[in-house]
Amino acid sequence: MNAPETVKLYLARRARWRVSEIAFWLAAAATLAFLPGKHLILAEIAILGLFALSLDLILGYAGILSLGHAAFFGVGAYAAGLFAKHGLITEPLAALVAAAALAAVLGFVTSFLVLRGSDLTRLMVTLGVALMLRELANRYDNITGGADGLQGITIAPVLGRYPFDIAGHTGYAYSLAVLFVLFLLARRIVYSPFGLSLRAVKGNPLRAAAVGISVNARLVGIYTVAAAYAGAAGALLAQVTQFCSLDVFSFERSADLLMVLILGGAGYLYGGLIGAVVFKLMQDWLAAATPQYWQFWIGLMLVAIVLLGRERVPYWVQRARLRLRMA
């Protein structure tokens, strides 16, 4: 095969849908029909998966380490909650878009704080931003309900047609649909030249600038997008549970998120989704088996994964497959 053809084929094939991917989403869709009793936890998984996908965009693709990603999740959650409570935007999907946009604005503004500095600086800056937002929400309890949380939210039917129900059927279908659409968009982004340039910035910022990439502009861009994703996840949670409390901003939420992503593997789109499934199922199962000590096993897995380098495995598999295909 001559070089131009190989170039075209290979670049295009990177973005081609794989059988395993189609199977993943078919399986997800099948749960809508076949696991009606599990829709409450499945909705939680979908929301956590979206949140983890958001972190993957900045950590896995752009190399920005964050311990305060809940800041954007929380802003999305409170925005959606307040929109519904005060009847500002009643249709849930429109409210979700507006909440994500607000989170994006916050992401854009705070992105300038994470442009420079080491991983430690970024960890502390992101952590600090989330802490400040939490305390702001605590202080202005006349708006947020403070420690009691935002009470009395009623969410209107999705698109005016599908009311939320107690068994969580609508909530899950709605969450999964939002996750799928935003996943498609993220997939598009990471396989684009912009996505490729993010990996370059992560891999070698000095060289990235030397081939003409505006490193800072790219980081600002992806941080803003990721904030919107986190905001959408937060909005989903507030809408599906019809409740919102200060813990949407909590440090534990940000830290758990990092665990979820590392469990599933950072830097490939499905890492956050698989991590969310594993984390929630383990939480569910282990909490039933050993109610007080379930986090011991999560901790053990985390240590093992980080030491064994599990996050590289998907990369190897992908590489090996490509080589077979091109041979």
Place this chain on the structure above:
Amino acid sequence: MSAAPALETTGLSRHFGGVYAANGIGLRLERGARQALIGPNGAGKTTLINLLTGVLRPHAGTIRLEGRDITSLAPQRRVALGLARTFQINQLFGDMTPLEAVGLAVSEHLGHGADWWRVAGSRQAIDLRIADILERFHLADAMLERTASLSYGRQRLLEIALAIACSPRVLLLDEPAAGVPEGERHEILAAVSALPRDVSILFIEHDMDLVFSFAERISVMVGGSLLAEGAPRDIARDPRVQAAYLGEEAPAG
């Protein structure tokens, strides 16, 4: 009046504390030049490259690229205007394939780098350009390998290929053959020699055989200043240059 030189600096200075790493440098690179920048270790050659590319800001002086003042432009803006460089120590994207890396640089240069919607590889013109560069630098058969696993000689070629992918008007090569074993050097030399004349080249090199076989002009830098500039045979004879290189052992003159 003839066209402005490809690259020209006037009074370019930069100090670190009290030490001048560059002191009033007036360097001129004509269009189509094949010019070497030589000098003993610590002469300030890499500082000069960093000033030219915008990694460092000068404390005084100006830099002009084809007549245009670029002194205060950000590094990536200079690249966009046609000033590309390679690094003395490889600065590559270890986890990417040569194909992805070259593709990235080409997309960037053709103005599609921030395109977040279209799948990379779906523009014919970009694909052809990528393939052309990979072939010219003997990287076509290794284009799907992980960069970090390529041989050192191949990685040096990729260094240059990445700079060429930016379609430079002026190319700064920082010791292109540094560390490359004797047997693989000719491949790098051949690749550099084959570059078209509309690319003006300034290269730093320690290997004098290489300098004298390739350079048509030589600039000598010592202690942060330009000591001499001229044709290779004049430079070879210049007693000041001999003194600077050989130190105390040189005959006074």
